[in-house]
Amino acid sequence: MTAPFxxxxxxxxxxxxxxxxxxxxxxxxxxxxxxxxESRGVRKGxxxxxxxxxxxxxxxMEAAEAAAHKSIGESVYLVASGGRAESLLHIGGIPVLxxxxxxxxxxxxxxxxxxxxxxxxxxxxDDRIRLHTLQQNFEVDGRGxxxxxxxxxxxxxRVGMLLIHGQRAVVExxxxxxxxxxxxxxxxxxxxxxxALAVLTPEQKRAGVxxxxxxxxxxxxxxxxAGLVKLAGSIAVGGDHxxxxxxxxxxxxxxxxEALKKESGSALxxxxxxxxxxxxxxxxxxxGRVVRAAALHTIINSRMEEIFKLIAEKIEDDALSxxxxxxxxxxxxxxxxxxxxxxxxxxxxxxxxxxRVHDCVGLSTKQEGxxxxxxxxxxxxxxxxxxxxxxxxxAWRTWLSKLWGGGSxx
Amino acid sequence: MSELQKKILVFGLGGAxxxxxxxxxxxxxxxxxxxVMDCDFQTLEACxxxxxxxxxxxxxxxxxxGGDIEVGRRCAENSASQLETLLSGVDLLMVVTGLxxxxxxxxxxxxxxxxxxxxxxxxxxxxLPFPFEGLVAQGKAHSAVRKLRTxxxxxxxxxxxxxxxxxxxxxxxxxERSSRTLAAGVIGLWRMLAYTGVCNLDFSSLHTxxxxxxxxxxxxxxxxxxxxxADALIDSxxxxxxxxxxxxxxxxxxxxxxITGGSDLKLSExxxxxxxxxxxxxECWVKIGLATDPAFAGRISAIVLAAExxxxxxxxxxxxxxxxxxxxxxxxxxxxxxRSRTFGGAERTIWNGEDxxxxxxxxxxxxxxx
Numbered sequence: 001m002t003a004p005f006x007x008x009x010x011x012x013x014x015x016x017x018x019x020x021x022x023x024x025x026x027x028x029x030x031x032x033x034x035x036x037x038e039s040r041g042v043r044k045g046x047x048x049x050x051x052x053x054x055x056x057x058x059x060x061m062e063a064a065e066a067a068a069h070k071s072i073g074e075s076v077y078l079v080a081s082g083g084r085a086e087s088l089l090h091i092g093g094i095p096v097l098x099x100x101x102x103x104x105x106x107x108x109x110x111x112x113x114x115x116x117x118x119x120x121x122x123x124x125x126d127d128r129i130r131l132h133t134l135q136q137n138f139e140v141d142g143r144g145x146x147x148x149x150x151x152x153x154x155x156x157x158r159v160g161m162l163l164i165h166g167q168r169a170v171v172e173x174x175x176x177x178x179x180x181x182x183x184x185x186x187x188x189x190x191x192x193x194x195x196a197l198a199v200l201t202p203e204q205k206r207a208g209v210x211x212x213x214x215x216x217x218x219x220x221x222x223x224x225x226a227g228l229v230k231l232a233g234s235i236a237v238g239g240d241h242x243x244x245x246x247x248x249x250x251x252x253x254x255x256x257x258e259a260l261k262k263e264s265g266s267a268l269x270x271x272x273x274x275x276x277x278x279x280x281x282x283x284x285x286x287x288g289r290v291v292r293a294a295a296l297h298t299i300i301n302s303r304m305e306e307i308f309k310l311i312a313e314k315i316e317d318d319a320l321s322x323x324x325x326x327x328x329x330x331x332x333x334x335x336x337x338x339x340x341x342x343x344x345x346x347x348x349x350x351x352x353x354x355x356r357v358h359d360c361v362g363l364s365t366k367q368e369g370x371x372x373x374x375x376x377x378x379x380x381x382x383x384x385x386x387x388x389x390x391x392x393x394x395a396w397r398t399w400l401s402k403l404w405g406g407g408s409x410x
Numbered sequence: 411m412s413e414l415q416k417k418i419l420v421f422g423l424g425g426a427x428x429x430x431x432x433x434x435x436x437x438x439x440x441x442x443x444x445x446v447m448d449c450d451f452q453t454l455e456a457c458x459x460x461x462x463x464x465x466x467x468x469x470x471x472x473x474x475x476g477g478d479i480e481v482g483r484r485c486a487e488n489s490a491s492q493l494e495t496l497l498s499g500v501d502l503l504m505v506v507t508g509l510x511x512x513x514x515x516x517x518x519x520x521x522x523x524x525x526x527x528x529x530x531x532x533x534x535x536x537x538l539p540f541p542f543e544g545l546v547a548q549g550k551a552h553s554a555v556r557k558l559r560t561x562x563x564x565x566x567x568x569x570x571x572x573x574x575x576x577x578x579x580x581x582x583x584x585x586e587r588s589s590r591t592l593a594a595g596v597i598g599l600w601r602m603l604a605y606t607g608v609c610n611l612d613f614s615s616l617h618t619x620x621x622x623x624x625x626x627x628x629x630x631x632x633x634x635x636x637x638x639x640a641d642a643l644i645d646s647x648x649x650x651x652x653x654x655x656x657x658x659x660x661x662x663x664x665x666x667x668x669i670t671g672g673s674d675l676k677l678s679e680x681x682x683x684x685x686x687x688x689x690x691x692x693e694c695w696v697k698i699g700l701a702t703d704p705a706f707a708g709r710i711s712a713i714v715l716a717a718e719x720x721x722x723x724x725x726x727x728x729x730x731x732x733x734x735x736x737x738x739x740x741x742x743x744x745x746x747x748x749r750s751r752t753f754g755g756a757e758r759t760i761w762n763g764e765d766x767x768x769x770x771x772x773x774x775x776x777x778x779x780x
Contacts, residue, residue, distance in 0.1 A: 043756035123487050217753075236759040237766045244753070245769035249778055274779070294779040302770040310761060 005032070006386075007064070007072050008378035009057070010079035010191070011174055013042050013217025013240055014333060016056050018064035019375035020072065021362070023383040029376060031362030033068025035060040044217035044236040045081050045191075047173045054180055061181065075184040077382040078174055079374045080131060081191030081215050085166040085234040089136070092119030093158030104155045107140070111157055112150060119161040129168040131190045134229045136160035145226070164190050164232045187385060192220030192232055194377030195331040199355030199370065200224065209326035210348070211355065212311060213374060214334025216240050221311045225323045235310055239334050242303050249299045250291050256280055260296065261337075267304045268339035269297045304340065308347040327351035331370035416501035416613045418603060420596055422446040423517050424482070425474070426508025426537055428457040433589035434506075434596060435459055442600055445496060447521075449485045449513055450474040463496060465489040475512030479550060482516020493524055501613065502603070503532045504596055505562075510539035510547035515554040522561035531617050533599075533627075534562045535592055538569040563620035566595065566629045566715075572651045591652070594631035598713035602668040602699045611668055611699025619666050619697065623717035628658050633711040640679040643712055644686045653716075659687055662716035664695040672707030675700075679710065687714060 010017040018035035037060035041049030065072055094115045098105030120133055138146040139158040149157060171188055178185040196211040208225040217238045223231040242265070246257035264278050274294040282288035315321050327350040330340060335354045344352040355370045357363070363372065420442065422431035428446045435444050435458060446459045449466035450473060464472075466485030475481040486493065497503065503525050507514035518534065525532045536555065539547040558565055573591045574584050602611040630650035634642040648659065659665070667687055669680055680700060688696050759766040764773065771778060 043753045044759065046756050048756055123484060126490075217756075235761065235766070236756070237761075240753065241767070241769075244767075245771065248769055249771060292779055298776060298778055299769065299771050302774055302776050306766075306770045306774075 005070075005073070006379045006382045007076045008079060008194075008375040008382065009061075009076045009178060009185075010081065010375045010378065011042060011045075011047075011053065011057060011177065012039055012081060012215055013045055013238060015039050015216070016042075016053075016060040017372060017375050018060045018072070018076075019372060019379060020064055020068045020070065021360075021376070021379045023379065027380075027383075028359040028361065029379060031360065031376075032070060033064040033066075034363070034372070035062065035064025035067060037063065039216070042217065043240070044238070045215070045234075046170045046217075047177060050173075050177065050180075054177055057177060057181055061183075072183065075186045076178060077378050078178060078185050078188040079191050079194050079378045080166055080171050080174060080188040081213065081218055081220055081234070081374060084170070084236060085131065085164055085190050085192070085220065085232060087229075087232040088122065088163045088165065089160055090119060090122045090163060091139075091158055091160045092121070093139070093156055094118055096154045096157050105153065107149045107152050107154055107157055109150060112138075115157045115159045116161075119159045122161065122163050124163070124165055127168050128165045129171045130163060130165050131171070131188060132162075132164040132193060132229075134162045134164070136162060136228055137226075162229055162232075164193065164229075166190065166234070187382065189378050189381045190220070190222075190232060190234075191215070191218075191374045192222040192234065193229070194375070194381055195220070195355070195370075195373040196222045196224065196229075196329075196377065197380045198357050198360075198373040198377035199329055199331055201358065202227065204326040204329070207326035208320075208323035209329060210311070210315060210324055211329045211331060212308075212344070214238065214307075214330060214332040214337075214340070216333060219307050219311070219332075219334075221314075223315060223318075223320055223324075225320060230320055230323075231315065231318050233311075233314060235307065237303075237307055242300055245299045245303055246296065250295060252280065252289075252291075253286075256286075260291070261300070264293065264296060265300050266297045266338040267300055267343040269294065269301050270339075273297070300337070301343070304334075304337070304343055305347060308344055312347055321348075324348065324350045327353070329353060329355040331355040331373040333371055335370045416603070417499055418443065418502045418504065418600055419497070419500040420444050420504045420506065420600070421521070422457075422459070423505060423507035423521065424448055424511055424514030425450060425453050426511065427506045427514055428453050428459070429585075430506050430508075430537070430589045430592055431459055432457045433586070434593040437593060438597055439601060439604075441604065442597070447486075447493070447496075447517065448474075449482070461496075463489065463492055465492070475516065477512040479512060479516040479554070482513040483520055484516075485513065486517035486520035490520075490524065493521065494528065497521075497525060497528055497530060500530055502616070503530045504599070505532060505534045506537075506592060506596065507534070508537045508539070509551035509554045510543060511550075515550050518554060519557040519561065522558050526561040531620055532562045532564070533620060534558055534565045535595060535629075536565060536567055537588060537592070538567055540570045559626075564623050564627045564715075566627050566652075568592070568629075568652060591631070594633075594711075595629050595713060598631055598668055598670070598711065599715070601670060601703070602701055602713070605701045605703060611666065611697065611701075615697045615699070616666065618695070619664055619715065619717065622695070623664055623719070626718040628653055628662075628716045628718060629714065630716075631711070631713040633709060635709045639710050640682045643710055644683060647687065647712060647714055658716055658718075659714070660690050662689045662694065663691065663719065664717035665689055666697050666699065666715040668699040668701070668713045668715075669710065670701045670703055670706055670712070671710045672704060673702060674707060675702060675710065683712060689716075 005022050008019045016037045016039045020033040022030045037056045040056045041052030047053050096105050138149045140146050140149050140154040175185045192213050195213040205224040206227045210223045213220040215238045217240050218234050218236050220234045243257045276293040277290045280289045328344045328348050341352040357376050422428050431444050444459045445461040447463040448454050449470045454462050507518050509515050538551050573588050630647050630653045632643050632646040684698050
């Protein structure tokens with residue numbers, strides 16, 4: 001059997017990335033082609049200028065096809081970063097009856113299916129779109145944390161579903177864009193979820209971890225605990241905001257600010273460098289200037305600290321802050337910022353590191369950073385969606401996929 | 411009603427709402443509009459209101475919610491689009507519902523939220539359960555009132571036990587009495603707004619009252635005839651069971667008095683009633699509405715809506731909370747303000763009321779080292 005060949009498309013605010021990869025049987029990825037293009041017409045993960053964005057997507061796809069010496073084929077999986085995603089936990093339950101239709105009995109497969117069905121029915125407002133429905137553990141008569149309740153005696157069976165939903169208009173526009181390329185968009189996955197799939201190990205998921213994808217226009221986050229997704233969300237603030245802050249704070253144009261951020265930016269205010277000056281080279285009509293490193297770092301520090309604090313507050317609100325034993329994992333372009341892990345460590349009071357993509361070959365070291373995490377994760381997500389159809393261990397998998405019908409957390 | 415007049419809809423929710431409206435509707439003046447909504451098809455079937463909304467077929471299969479608030483809420487939420495169609499074009503929504511059960515309790519906050527979203531003025535007449543219905547029902551009613559408070563403009567609470575006639579009465583009489591009290595309020599208010607009187611109560615006065623009243627209102631109504639009818643009317647208003655405490659009127663920071671009489675209504679009577687009932691404070695907001703109706707010959711009827719507290723109107727902050735209204739809240743935000751210029755026209759990032767598109771160091775007032 002040939003390994004499934006999957007293309008992931010990430011329409012980001014700063015870059016558009018296309019990743020073509022094969023999924024090996026053991027779950028490892030072989031990257032066949034990569035295409036990147038500077039993004040245009042996208043702001044905060046939303047399309048603001050359709051034609052420009054479409055052009056950029058086409059160019060990125062061409063680049064990927066050239067690298068892979070292969071055609072993309074007909075369908076792609078979309079990474080929907082941003083879209084103002086939010087998560088919602090919905091718990092549904094059914095009373096368990098015995099064979100005489102009296103309360104209290106053995107939980108059967110039908111009971112489990114029914115409870116899942118009830119839990120999965122979550123009404124959403126019209127302007128939101130469902131991205132993922134992830135099943136939580138079962139709760140039998142108020143006792144939680146049960147993975148498989150079959151054949152247990154109980155009066156009530158409850159199960160939670162974590163729904164990750166985004167803004168309908170944003171996601172549909174992204175889909176429409178891919179259809180205009182023209183390719184079919186098979187499915188859209190939440191960017192934060194994809195990043196987590198790419199960088200997390202099962203141990204980390206069990207221990208409790210938050211993955212923060214620092215994108216250009218949006219910051220996505222997702223919290224795992226006990227192996228399950230517990231919280232997810234997206235804030236429409238990202239690297240672009242830092243650049244804009246530098247523009248207004250230091251009176252520079254956008255390009256200069258972007259270059260300054262990348263070369264000398266730091267998320268920490270380093271006392272030793274506080275007297276340092278950075279010179280901005282002269283260019284067409286603009287005579288060079290000198291800016292204080294301390295000012296630059298203050299601007300970045302205040303912005304990044306705020307983003308982390310907003311996420312920390314969200315985690316605190318859901319009483320998950322004590323559960324982040326495996327700490328904070330950063331991905332996305334923003335994770336390349338100097339001092340960013342130290343800042344996250346301060347804010348979350350938990351160990352922090354930049355995520356490393358595991359089980360993936362074919363990326364050069366430079367790219368193997370956290371930048372492609374979302375795209376790689378998206379391929380993995382797609383593979384997990386396709387798997388049940390594969391003939392190998394079909395019966396077992398179908399049974400499993402039925403059991404975890406809400407989608408796998410892996 | 412003429413084209414210019416505002417559209418008023420009386421909306422019954424759940425079993426109590428349907429039953430009460432079924433009793434009110436036959437005695438309502440012509441032109442008054444009613445609608446009911448429930449998930450129990452049997453109740454709806456028995457109701458004589460034509461404008462019915464049967465919801466939650468998928469959830470309850472035409473049965474009642476069985477006292478489950480969540481089911482009630484989801485029934486209403488699932489039928490959001492039908493509800494929106496029903497509510498669109500309405501200016502004042504008077505909702506009649508019993509709290510403490512399943513459907514009314516669960517759906518009332520949804521209706522309130524939707525009405526707020528559509529820009530309707532809402533007045534909730536809520537009937538609270540008898541003490542014998544148990545603490546659970548009381549608790550449900552209490553929490554529903556709290557939820558309603560976020561979105562409803564005004565809530566009139568009517569504990570069932572208070573509006574019963576005295577003595578050992580028949581159940582039918584008791585029900586009749588509750589619906590009559592409600593009917594008097596709903597119809598009285600409607601009449602004030604719909605009929606052109608000598609100095610009729612207009613829609614905006616009611617709106618002022620409802621938006622400033624800090625959600626909770628007391629309400630009383632009475633009718634009197636014959637010699638000394640003004641005195642009798644004042645007396646029965648002051649001892650109205652729902653008022654409970656006659657000081658309520660004196661201390662009320664805001665009040666609407668609506669007086670309806672026949673062509674024989676005298677100025678002296680109006681003066682007498684107004685003077686006796688109007689709050690004594692200097693800064694009180696009082697509006698008196700007068701209407702004459704030939705049907706009221708020889709009779710005089712009055713309704714009083716008194717605010718319990720007065721404060722700056724709160725407006726929905728768009729995130730399920732409320733914030734004080736700054737300036738004219740009815741005028742929506744300018745479209746330009748919602749879009750950000752720096753970020754190519756993408757929607758502004760508003761998080762907990764803060765505009766995150768503005769640099770953090772500016773919002774936090776951090777001084778940049780120069």
